[in-house]
Amino acid sequence: MTGPGLQRLEEELRKLKSEERPAIIRAIAEARSHGDLSENAEYHAARERQSFTEGRILELEEIVSSAEVIDPASLSGDQVKFGARVHLVDEETDKEVTYQIVGVYEADIKQGLLSISSPLAKSLIGKSVGDSVSVPAPGGDRTYEILAVTYG
Secondary structure, X not given: OOHHHHHHHHHHHHHHHHHHHHHHHHHHHHHHOOOOOOOOHHHHHHHXXXXXXXXXXXXXXXXXXXXXXXXXXXXXOOEOOOOOEEEEEEOOOOOXXXXXXXXXXXXXXXXXXXXXXXXXXXXXXXXXOOOEEEEOOOXXXXXXEEEEEEOO
């Protein structure tokens, strides 16, 4: 995982523990004060939110504790590797896109962060500038040409 990706997960974990967890505890206490818990929708909703939040906290603690941070700036070369920023052109539509290949937990395609486990990233790994890759897609295979590979 990259450093910024780890920081985002640590921030989410901090927020869940310091803000969300206390808010849920207050909501449960307030709902309990309303009486009969068997028909109390507020209470059941707060308990469900608590269950989800505690599960996410455990998941994030596990990810953060076992994360291996790789600094893309320390990498170089013309081959695509983890952390690379890859500039591609769709050979059919001539649309250009740039993605950075990142860890599974930090991927966000809207921000150009492509999961290492995605079909596109898997097909790009080990390729170089000028290579074409074919990627299976729901509407049929897409072919991309690698225009540039940068690190950092």
